[in-house]
Amino acid sequence: xxxxxxxxxxxxxxxxxxxxxxxxxxxxxxxxxxxxxxxxxxxxxxxxxxxxxxxxxxxxxxxxxxxxxxxxxxxxxxxxxxxxxxxxxxxxxxxxxxxxxxxxxxxxxxxxxxxxxxxxxxxxxxxxxxxxxxxxxxxxxxxxxxxxxxxxxxxxxxxxxxxxxxxxxxxxxxxxxxxxxxxxxxxxxxxxxxxxxxxxxxxxxxxxxxxxxxxxxxxxxxxxxxxxxxxxxxxxxxxxxxxxxxxxxxxxxxxxxxxxxxxxxxxxxxxxxxxxxxxxxxxxxxxxxxxxxxxxxxxxxxxxxxxxxxxxxxxxxxxxxxxxxxxxxxxxxxxxxxxxxxxxxxxxxxxxxxxxxxxxxxxxxxxxxxxxxxxxxxxxxxxxxxxxxxxxxxxxxxxxxxxxxxxxxxxxxxxxxxxxxxxxxxxxxxxxxxxxxxxxxx
Numbered sequence: 001x002x003x004x005x006x007x008x009x010x011x012x013x014x015x016x017x018x019x020x021x022x023x024x025x026x027x028x029x030x031x032x033x034x035x036x037x038x039x040x041x042x043x044x045x046x047x048x049x050x051x052x053x054x055x056x057x058x059x060x061x062x063x064x065x066x067x068x069x070x071x072x073x074x075x076x077x078x079x080x081x082x083x084x085x086x087x088x089x090x091x092x093x094x095x096x097x098x099x100x101x102x103x104x105x106x107x108x109x110x111x112x113x114x115x116x117x118x119x120x121x122x123x124x125x126x127x128x129x130x131x132x133x134x135x136x137x138x139x140x141x142x143x144x145x146x147x148x149x150x151x152x153x154x155x156x157x158x159x160x161x162x163x164x165x166x167x168x169x170x171x172x173x174x175x176x177x178x179x180x181x182x183x184x185x186x187x188x189x190x191x192x193x194x195x196x197x198x199x200x201x202x203x204x205x206x207x208x209x210x211x212x213x214x215x216x217x218x219x220x221x222x223x224x225x226x227x228x229x230x231x232x233x234x235x236x237x238x239x240x241x242x243x244x245x246x247x248x249x250x251x252x253x254x255x256x257x258x259x260x261x262x263x264x265x266x267x268x269x270x271x272x273x274x275x276x277x278x279x280x281x282x283x284x285x286x287x288x289x290x291x292x293x294x295x296x297x298x299x300x301x302x303x304x305x306x307x308x309x310x311x312x313x314x315x316x317x318x319x320x321x322x323x324x325x326x327x328x329x330x331x332x333x334x335x336x337x338x339x340x341x342x343x344x345x346x347x348x349x350x351x352x353x354x355x356x357x358x359x360x361x362x363x364x365x366x367x368x369x370x371x372x373x374x375x376x377x378x379x380x381x382x383x384x385x386x387x388x389x390x391x392x393x394x395x396x397x398x399x400x401x402x403x404x405x406x407x408x409x410x411x412x413x414x415x416x417x418x419x420x421x422x423x424x425x426x427x428x429x430x431x432x433x434x435x436x437x438x439x440x441x442x
Contacts, residue, residue: 005347007031010155010167012140014040016119016328017314018173019126020335023070025171026129028342033165034126035157036136044081044120052322054288055205056234056246057115058220061088061108062416063329066336067122075111077121082239083113084219089411092220097227097394098270099401106408108415112219112236114244118328135165143170143183145307152309169348171311171338178316181298189305192298197380199321199372201292203248204255206262208281210243214273225250226270227394230375232323233266233274245278248323251377257289295319297365301354311353313338318361321372326364329416333360363419388420392432396423399435406431 009029011018014036025032038047046054059067067074075085086092090105111118127134138159143152144166154166172180181191215221221235230253234246247255247265256265266275297318300306314331337356341348366388372378374390400406409428412418422428 005168008033008167009169009171010035010165011171011173012155013173013175013314013316014038014123014134014136015173015175015314015331016122017175017316017331017334018171019119019122020067020070020331021171021173021313021338022132023126023129024335024339024342025169026126026132027339029169030131032129032132033167034132034134035138035140035155035165036134037139038136040123040134040136041116041120043124044114044116046116052115052290054115054285055203055290055322056236056244056325057113057118057328058236058325059111059118059332060325060329060415061110063332064109064111066329066332070332070335070339071122071125074121074125075109077125078111078113078118081113081117081121083111083117084237085109085111086217086219088415089407091218093218093222093273094411095221095223095271095273096397096400097224099398100271101397101400101410102402102404102407104404104407106411108412108417110220110415112238114238117239135159140174140179143180143187143310145187149187150307152307167309169309169311171313172316173313175315176296176319178298178312180310180312180316184307187307189307190303192300192303195297195299195381196294197296197321197369197372197378198294199292199378200251200294201248201321201323202250202254202289203246203292203323204257204262204287204289205244205246206259206278206283206287207238207285208243208245208277208283210237210241211277211281214276215243221273223269223271223274225375229268229270231255231265231269233269234323234325235274235277242284243277243281245274247274250372250375255289257287259283259287262287292322295321295368297361299358301351301358303351303354306350306354308347308350311338311341311348311350313357317354317357318365320364320368324364324368324371324414326368326416330361330364333416336360363413364416366420367414386420387424393423395435396428396432399432403431403435406435 094101263279
C-alpha cells in the first residue's frame, strides 16, 4: 500500500526513460501521471520529439535484462512485431581497428528493432497499468515549489487548459533538452556541474530493402573508426525485411545526405559490408541527417543542496555519443536505480539516488569518453588515470580477432554486463600479452 507521501508521482517526458520511470513508480505510488509534449502514437510510429528515432537503435544485454524484469515478455512482443533477438557476439559483426572480433556464442542477448517498435511496445505496456495516466500534447513550463522553496510540489503545464499538476514526486525525464539546471537556478539552488565532450558528430541514415546473402544470421554490423579515420557505420536488420544503414563522421566529417553520395562514403570505410548494401540494395526511405555536437553528464551527485520531491532520469542526467548504442540500456539501468531508491521507507533521498545513478553511469561513461578522447581533436573532461589505456584496449581488440575468450570478455564490457576493470584481470592481460598485438594509435 502507498504511504501517505506517495500518493501521486509526476513524470516529465514520455521518453523510454520516462516510461520506465513510470513503470517503477507505479509499484510505489497510488497514481502516476506522464506529461509529454508530443501527441503520442498508439503504435510503432515515429514522433517529432525523438529526432534520432530514425537512426540505428538496439538494446544491449544489460539493458534488455532489466527491461525484461520490469516488463516480462517484452522481447517476445518486439519479436512478434518483427524485431530480432540475437547473441551480442555470435550474431553481430564488430569490426574494430579494421578487424572482425571473433564471433562466438556468449549467451548474452541483444535486441534489434526500430526505435518506434521498441518504444511503442514499452509505451503500450506502461499505458495499460491501471494507475498510470498519460497526458500528452502538453508542455512543461516550470516546476512548482513550496513557499520556502525547499521542496518541489508539482509542475506547471501548458496546453488546451494550462494548469498546475501537484505531485509528491516529480521526475524529469525530458532528455537532452532538460531545463532542470535552469529551473534550479531560478529557485535559488546551485545548478549541477556538467562534464561535456565535444565530438561534433554527424550521421545520415537510410532504410534499404535487405539484400540476400549479406547478413546471414547476423543482425548488427558495426564498422568502427579505423585508426586515423573519422568515419564509421552501423547496419541493423529491421522488421519487414529491411536494413537500416547509418553512416557517421566526427570532427567535421559529414556523411552525404543523398542516395548517390552514400556508396562513395561507405567505400572509404575499413570493411566492405556497408558498401555492399548501399551500392546494391533498393532504398526505401530518403536519407535522414542528424547532428550531435557534444554530449553532457550533469553531476547532480556533487551538489550539496537539492530540493526534496524532485529527481532526474535518463538523458536529462547523462547523454552519450549515440554511436555506441548505450542510450536505451542506460535508461533501463536508471530505472533500476530508481526502483532501489523507492525500496527505502519515506520519500526518496535525492543525494542517495543520484549517487547510485552515478555508479551505474561510470562504466559506460568511461567506455564512451575514453574511446572518443583517444581521437585527436575531441575535447572533454580527463578521465581518472587507469591501466585501462586506449593503447591497451586497442591491443586487446586486435588480439580478440583471433582469441574467442578475449572477444567475449570485451563484449561483456561493451554490453554493460561487466565493468571495464574485468579487462584487467590477470588471465585477460596475459592473453593480450601473449598475442603480441601491436599498439594501436588513433
